[in-house]
Amino acid sequence: MARSDKLFAAMKTSPRGDWTIADIQSLCRDFGITCKAPTRGSHYTLSHPEIGGHLTIPARRPIKPIYIRLLIGMIEGLPRP
Numbered sequence: 593m594a595r596s597d598k599l600f601a602a603m604k605t606s607p608r609g610d611w612t613i614a615d616i617q618s619l620c621r622d623f624g625i626t627c628k629a630p631t632r633g634s635h636y637t638l639s640h641p642e643i644g645g646h647l648t649i650p651a652r653r654p655i656k657p658i659y660i661r662l663l664i665g666m667i668e669g670l671p672r673p
Contacts, residue, residue: 596622607660
């Protein structure tokens with residue numbers, strides 16, 4: 593199992609975990625999701641061309657479970673290769 597698969601599984605089973613923005617960036621990179629750092633403020637913007645729309649996640653810790661659940665939903669909505 594690849595590191596991204598383990599990270600995804602861990603986030604899915606425990607969205608209340610102590611997740612960092614680095615974990616989110618790593619997962620996004622592995623699944624082809626663009627993760628733009630904030631130019632102003634503290635929110636990262638996640639997007640994927642095949643999904644349309646975007647998700648904004650505050651970089652403050654702890655990252656709330658709702659954002660982890662939304663990211664999981666975004667990844668599960670990606671077309672399978």
